[in-house]
Amino acid sequence: MKKKLVMIGNGMAGVRTIEELLKLQPDGYDITIFGNEPHPNYNRIMLSTVLQGDKSIEDIIMNDWDWYKGNSIQLYTGEAVVGIDKQKKQVISDQGRLLDYDELIIATGSSSFILPVPGSDKKGVVGFRDIHDCEMMIKDSKKYKKAAVIGGGLLGLEAARGLLNLGMEVDVVHLMPHLMERQLDETASGMLRKELENQGMNFLLEKQTAEILGEERVTGLRFSDGSEIQADLIVMAVGIRPNVQLAKDNGIYVNRGVVVNDYMETDVPNIYAVGECAEHREIVYGLVAPLYEQGKVLAANLAGIPTNPYEGTICGTQLKVSGCDLFSAGEIGDDEGTKSIKVHNEFDGIYKKIVIRDNMIAGIVLYGDTKDSNRLFRMLTKREDISGMTSVSILEASGCCGGGGEAGDVKAMADDELVCGCNGVTKGTIVEAIRTNELTTVDEVGGCTNAGRSCGRCKSLISDILAFTLGDQYDTSAKKAGICGCTTLSKDEVVAEIRAKGLTNVREVMNVLGWSQEEGCSKCRPAINYYLGMVHYDGYKDERDSRLVNEKMHANIQKDGTYSVVPRMYGGVTTAADLKKIAEVAEKYNVPLVKLTGGQRIGLFGVNKDDLPAMWEDLGMPSGYAYGKTLRTVKTCVGEKFCRFGTQDSMGLGIQLEKKFERLDTPHKVKMGVSACPRNCAESGIKDIGFVGVDGGWEIYIGGNGGTDLRAADLLDTVKTKEEALEITGAYLQYYRETAAYLERTAPWSERMGLEHVKEVLADENMRKQLNERLDKTLERYNEPWQEAIQDNGIKEKYYQIRSVTVE
Amino acid sequence: MQMTKVRINVADYHSLPVGTGQAVTVNGENIVLFKITNGDVKAVENRSPHRKGGTLADALVSGNFIYCPVYDLKISLDDGKVQAPDTGEVKTYHVEVIENEVYITI
Ligand SMILES: Cc1cc2nc3c(=O)[nH]c(=O)nc-3n(C[C@H](O)[C@H](O)[C@H](O)COP(=O)(O)OP(=O)(O)OC[C@H]3O[C@@H](n4cnc5c(N)ncnc54)[C@H](O)[C@@H]3O)c2cc1C
Ligand code: SF4
Ligand code: FES
Numbered sequence: 001m002k003k004k005l006v007m008i009g010n011g012m013a014g015v016r017t018i019e020e021l022l023k024l025q026p027d028g029y030d031i032t033i034f035g036n037e038p039h040p041n042y043n044r045i046m047l048s049t050v051l052q053g054d055k056s057i058e059d060i061i062m063n064d065w066d067w068y069k070g071n072s073i074q075l076y077t078g079e080a081v082v083g084i085d086k087q088k089k090q091v092i093s094d095q096g097r098l099l100d101y102d103e104l105i106i107a108t109g110s111s112s113f114i115l116p117v118p119g120s121d122k123k124g125v126v127g128f129r130d131i132h133d134c135e136m137m138i139k140d141s142k143k144y145k146k147a148a149v150i151g152g153g154l155l156g157l158e159a160a161r162g163l164l165n166l167g168m169e170v171d172v173v174h175l176m177p178h179l180m181e182r183q184l185d186e187t188a189s190g191m192l193r194k195e196l197e198n199q200g201m202n203f204l205l206e207k208q209t210a211e212i213l214g215e216e217r218v219t220g221l222r223f224s225d226g227s228e229i230q231a232d233l234i235v236m237a238v239g240i241r242p243n244v245q246l247a248k249d250n251g252i253y254v255n256r257g258v259v260v261n262d263y264m265e266t267d268v269p270n271i272y273a274v275g276e277c278a279e280h281r282e283i284v285y286g287l288v289a290p291l292y293e294q295g296k297v298l299a300a301n302l303a304g305i306p307t308n309p310y311e312g313t314i315c316g317t318q319l320k321v322s323g324c325d326l327f328s329a330g331e332i333g334d335d336e337g338t339k340s341i342k343v344h345n346e347f348d349g350i351y352k353k354i355v356i357r358d359n360m361i362a363g364i365v366l367y368g369d370t371k372d373s374n375r376l377f378r379m380l381t382k383r384e385d386i387s388g389m390t391s392v393s394i395l396e397a398s399g400c401c402g403g404g405g406e407a408g409d410v411k412a413m414a415d416d417e418l419v420c421g422c423n424g425v426t427k428g429t430i431v432e433a434i435r436t437n438e439l440t441t442v443d444e445v446g447g448c449t450n451a452g453r454s455c456g457r458c459k460s461l462i463s464d465i466l467a468f469t470l471g472d473q474y475d476t477s478a479k480k481a482g483i484c485g486c487t488t489l490s491k492d493e494v495v496a497e498i499r500a501k502g503l504t505n506v507r508e509v510m511n512v513l514g515w516s517q518e519e520g521c522s523k524c525r526p527a528i529n530y531y532l533g534m535v536h537y538d539g540y541k542d543e544r545d546s547r548l549v550n551e552k553m554h555a556n557i558q559k560d561g562t563y564s565v566v567p568r569m570y571g572g573v574t575t576a577a578d579l580k581k582i583a584e585v586a587e588k589y590n591v592p593l594v595k596l597t598g599g600q601r602i603g604l605f606g607v608n609k610d611d612l613p614a615m616w617e618d619l620g621m622p623s624g625y626a627y628g629k630t631l632r633t634v635k636t637c638v639g640e641k642f643c644r645f646g647t648q649d650s651m652g653l654g655i656q657l658e659k660k661f662e663r664l665d666t667p668h669k670v671k672m673g674v675s676a677c678p679r680n681c682a683e684s685g686i687k688d689i690g691f692v693g694v695d696g697g698w699e700i701y702i703g704g705n706g707g708t709d710l711r712a713a714d715l716l717d718t719v720k721t722k723e724e725a726l727e728i729t730g731a732y733l734q735y736y737r738e739t740a741a742y743l744e745r746t747a748p749w750s751e752r753m754g755l756e757h758v759k760e761v762l763a764d765e766n767m768r769k770q771l772n773e774r775l776d777k778t779l780e781r782y783n784e785p786w787q788e789a790i791q792d793n794g795i796k797e798k799y800y801q802i803r804s805v806t807v808e
Numbered sequence: 809m810q811m812t813k814v815r816i817n818v819a820d821y822h823s824l825p826v827g828t829g830q831a832v833t834v835n836g837e838n839i840v841l842f843k844i845t846n847g848d849v850k851a852v853e854n855r856s857p858h859r860k861g862g863t864l865a866d867a868l869v870s871g872n873f874i875y876c877p878v879y880d881l882k883i884s885l886d887d888g889k890v891q892a893p894d895t896g897e898v899k900t901y902h903v904e905v906i907e908n909e910v911y912i913t914i
Contacts, residue, residue: 064892519845521882522868522875545827549866549877552828557877561863609831609865798825799866803832805818 002030005302006091006101008081008246010035012044012454013275013291014107015063020299022071028303029103031073034093036080037130040065045288045422045455047134048320051162057131062453084250086268103270103302106258108243110276110286114236115150119212125234128159137235141166144232148172148221150209152179154319156237157196161321163235164200171229172196173204173221183317183328187344188351188367195324195349204229242277242284257284262309264298274298280312287315288422288454316377316421318370318457327373330380331355331363338362343395352395359387361394374461378417410461410468419461422454427465434469442466483742484523486515491741494528498535506532506546522548527742530629533665534737537778542665550627553799554785555612558605563612565591565604566626567619568662571636571654571674572600578621585618597626599633599671610802616786623786625663629743631670634658635683639676639693646676648693653722654682660726661733663782664775667740667749670733671706685713688746689729694718698725702732702758703750711747714755716762727772731762734771734778819910824849829865829874834914839901840865841910842874842885850885851903851912857881857888857896864898 005021007014010033018031035041039061046060068075076093083092084104092098112127114120124140126133137159141147145168149160152174160170172179178189179196193203208224212234220230242257253259253267257279264272264280275291276284285291290313300307316329334340334355340363343352348368354376355363361380366373372395379386386394413419415428433439433448442462446452452459483491494513503509506528510520520528525546533540550556555563567582582602586594592606601624607615616623625632634657637643639650654674664670673684676693684690686706690713692699697720704713716732719725735758740749750758761767789795818832819841829840831854838854840863850872856862862878872885882891888900902913 058892061892065889066891517870517873519870521870521873522880525868525870545869548868552868553866557863557866559860559862559878561861561878797823798828801830802865803819803830805816805832805834 002028003102004100005029005031005103005105006099007031007033007105007107008091009033009105009107009109009243009275009277010037010041010075010077011107011109011275012041012062012288013109013295014105015041016292017105017107017274017295017298018073019063020296021302024299024303024305026071031071032076032099032101033068033073034076034079034081034091036078037132038078039131040068040075040077042131043454044130045320047128047131048158048162050131050134051128051137051159051166052321053162053165057134081246084246084252084271086251086271089270101270104272105298106247106252106266106271106273106277107275108246108277110240110242112236113239113241115209115238117209117211119214119218120236122212122214122218123216124214124218124232125212125236128155128235128237129240137163137233138166140233141168145169146171146231147233147235148229148231149235149237150174150221151237151239152176152203152205153182153237153239154180154317156235157201158320159235159237160196160201161199163233168233169202170200171202171204171231173207173209173223173229175206175208177206179203179205180319180328183332183365184326184367185332185353185365188326188328188353188365191349191351191367192319192324192326196321199321199323240276240286242279244277247273247277255279255282262297262311263301263307264294264310265301272298272301280310283312285313285315287317289313289315289424292423292450314381316364316373318373318455320455320457325366325368325370327364327366327370327377329364329373329377330361331357332365333363341394354394356386359385361386374418374421375413377421378414381418410464419465420449420451420454420458422458423450423452425449425451430462430465431469434466440466440470483527484521486510486517486520486524487513489513491527491531495531495535498531504532504536504540506543520546526551530665530667530742533778533781537774537781539781551629553609553612554623554627554789555607556627560606561609562606563609564626565607565612565615565619566597566601566624567621568624568658569601570658571634571651573636573651573655574602581619581621585615588618589615597633599626600635601626601633610800613789613796613800617790621786622662622784628665629668630666631658631661631664631672634672634674635687636674637676637681639674643676643681645679646693647695648676648698649722650674650676650682650691650693653691653698653725656722656726657729661729661779663784664733664737664779666733666737667742668745670746672729686710687713689713689732691725696720698722700725700728703747703755705745705747707745709747714750716755716759727768728762730775731768731771732758734775735761737775737778738771813913815904815911815913817909817911818851821849821905821908821910824910827869829854829867829869831863831865834912837914839912839914841903841912842867842869844869844871844885849903849905849910851901852883852885852888853899853901855898857883857890857898859896 041063043060043062049055080094081091082094090100112129126136147163147168148171149156150173152172160172163170179193210224211222212218213220218234222228244254244258247258248254258273258277260273260278260280264274266273274294294310297307297310319326338355338357341354350368353365360383364376413427417427419427439445442459445462452462509528526548529543529546589611591604595603597603634654636650636654639646670688673682673687673690675682675684684692686704690701699718700716701713702716705711824843826843829842831840839851840854842850854864856876858879866877867874874883888898890896904911
């Protein structure tokens with residue numbers, strides 16, 4: 001019979017230990033894990049990026065439910081262990097579950113330390129520790145404006161950056177005169193402060209919080225000097241407290257953490273501790289690198305494989321805030337026994353300090369340029385003797401002028417040099433994994449070696465190592481991130497195969513190209529459908545069931561399951577008769593919300609699915625495609641007809657453009673704007689393609705975006721007539737359709753292609769002509785989808801009907 | 809309130825489309841039927857297991873899986889469990905096809 005292994009805590013250190021154990025001994029134990037959070041294992045480090053808006057919570061799950069299932073691990077989430085019976089070797093959970101164990105791992109991590117000041121229990125005070133905290137901050141940021149972060153350390157600053165991104169005003173309150181005083185010296189700390197102030201943070205240094213103000217919810221802070229500030233949200237980031245209560249209450253020896261020896265054993269037989277809850281040689285660690293080392297030792301111990309003892313770790317620290325490149329490790333202060341090398345280039349904002357003790361590097365502070373951090377950190381941890389080196393060679397190993405390209409840097413790296421600090425993976429290990437397993441992507445390297453799977457800082461270096469190891473092969477495979485999990489083929493490869501093998505439908509593509517999930521997923525199916533339509537422009541039959549909901553239904557789904565109806569309104573121009581019709585339909589179907597959209601149209605929101613076809617019929621207007629990866633709207637100003645500044649017919653051009661290109665499938669949505677003079681009332685400078693009337697012609701702008709990633713458009717060309725404008729637009733759209741990846745908008749696309757390149761292509765008359773020919777053929781293919789639904793009972797029944805069965 | 813389980817005829821097998829869900833309300837319960845590529849019919853509660861809810865009827869269907877139309881959760885039609893990227897579960901119903909008629913037990 002297998003032995004029973006129970007683990008309390010489903011966090012980063014614990015689960016890593018299990019991963020290591022499974023590698024050493026896949027069938028050694030029946031494993032059960034309790035986690036009191038409702039999620040499977042996720043990357044806690046990445047919460048900062050979630051708060052900063054770069055990742056979603058879904059993105060940071062590291063081991064999903066399938067992983068637990070696949071490894072036959074019983075996982076109880078949302079369930080805490082509340083008791084341990086050492087004699088009977090049992091644990092009991094808060095849901096009354098009683099479980100025997102042969103071996104027990106305590107991996108309960110830690111919690112945010114909440115300052116015990118009056119008012120700290122009020123609504124609006126949060127820590128920064130888990131998904132729940134993160135969600136709360138995101139929610140509050142929608143309602144409130146002012147946030148205060150208490151704590152100017154790593155966590156506090158990352159939280160503050162996130163809150164700024166969420167649109168809040170942020171005060172950072174810190175007890176000490178310097179930020180991150182444990183990691184940075186005064187100079188580096190001052191540089192960091194300046195950068196963060198430029199980014200919009202406000203600092204209140206040397207302030208001790210005395211009280212949190214407010215009734216039920218916080219309204220502000222009072223400091224010990226009597227001063228006060230306003231705040232509707234308070235994030236406590238003053239430190240963490242190991243979760244040791246459970247161990248303590250059940251007679252396991254606890255100091256600051258659960259005390260363990262070099263093999264992660266507590267003072268009770270068969271009970272181990274690992275991670276932030278453990279105290280090893282009087283140190284409790286708060287970063288993953290040492291915890292993962294602990295996990296490795298514990299896994300070997302559990303598998304009964306001889307292992308080196310865990311002897312402690314020196315940690316390096318980085319801050320995950322863009323614009324602040326910093327690295328720190330070891331001793332940062334000076335004393336009698338130390339000498340330090342300092343470089344301070346104020347002009348470029350670079351500062352480096354290397355603290356040297358007994359001819360060895362004892363501490364590192366780098367600000368503004370951290371590319372030497374790995375090398376220096378390795379010299380520090382390996383206690384390399386540097387007596388033979390000059391200060392210049394210590395700081396600038398890569399070449400005399402700090403030069404040496406990326407690949408050169410990789411070449412100069414020793415095999416045992418650390419690449420991923422979090423996971424302790426060296427260059428040699430990565431190179432070997434690439435060679436033996438024929439890896440081609442950063443994610444694959446992570447899958448084999450764990451490198452890059454924690455804070456993610458080292459990913460660019462991993463990518464350089466891939467490039468260096470694979471040489472020419474990499475260039476093609478670098479862009480190779482498969483289009484989804486069902487295949488390893490890239491977009492370019494899929495399109496090339498469609499052309500080469502003459503594949504004509506979605507099923508066939510997946511079949512012939514060996515998709516792992518037979519019928520594909522929600523990522524690849526819409527993409528393949530698009531590529532097929534692009535390649536076979538001459539009469540491809542669109543596959544409606546491979547489209548995502550909005551395009552499948554030809555209406556936008558809202559969060560309550562209702563849909564919206566937005567009729568076309570060419571160039572934002574309408575008539576009294578149409579307005580009446582829209583009003584009548586809104587009344588007849590009890591439409592709960594009538595709203596003018598951002599694209600100059602009228603939207604009817606909150607429509608039941610089974611009312612859609614009848615409403616479309618009553619309206620008798622074409623679909624506005626407010627839901628599609630296609631031409632959405634052409635916004636126009638009133639122009640020469642009414643405006644005293646206008647020199648051109650902006651409405652006329654807008655309507656012509658919209659009529660010509662409506663319904664065209666594009667890799668992502670496309671918006672246009674036409675203004676009749678440089679005052680630009682139609683905001684043509686932030687559209688995928690925009691036109692600005694000037695004396696005697698039109699300026700054409702491309703690649704703008706007014707959405708999440710704001711981007712001003714670039715001037716492409718100036719033309720004299722509307723016809724020329726239409727011709728360039730056609731060629732531009734078709735070139736984008738043929739070269740962009742599905743879901744790539746024109747802004748990143750034109751950055752990737754380069755403005756000069758796009759200009760060159762579109763300047764070529766022959767090219768323009770061919771592109772337009774293919775586009776015109778494509779345009780012939782489309783039908784008005786609302787009309788189609790009205791006329792075709794099959795469509796009505798398949799997509800819009802809701803049955804109701806009553807049985808008494 | 810129904811105490812014992814009953815078998816109810818909810819649709820004609822041939823009229824059920826492949827590739828998209830069909831919503832039915834049965835005595836006020838919202839259910840959605842999926843006829844998948846191999847011809848089997850599956851029935852689940854018509855409510856996304858995402859905490860914000862939402863319909864499942866217009867989901868993208870891939871073999872035994874559907875992708876929730878509002879939040880893109882991948883859900884197994886066999887046991888109603890969410891595979892990725894979150895957790896959760898949707899209620900499933902027992903389906904039988906007898907002589908061209910689709911019955912579910914509720
Ligand atoms: C916002 C943020 C940013 C960070 N950035 C970095 C970084 O850049 N670099 C770095 O190295 N580290 C970083 N860290 C620290 C890193 O996340 C932790 O060191 C690591 O997660 C600790 O792992 P652990 O397994 O010990 O604890 P955790 O990951 O906290 O897991 C412990 C789990 O056990 C659960 N638990 C506790 N008690 C019980 C019980 N009785 N029953 C059941 N379950 C229980 C907890 O709820 C928790 O889910 C960051 C942390 C945060 C919060
Ligand atoms: S862009 Fe110029 S022409 Fe058009 S409305 Fe504004 S000011 Fe008038
Ligand atoms: S250094 Fe953090 S993941 Fe590699």
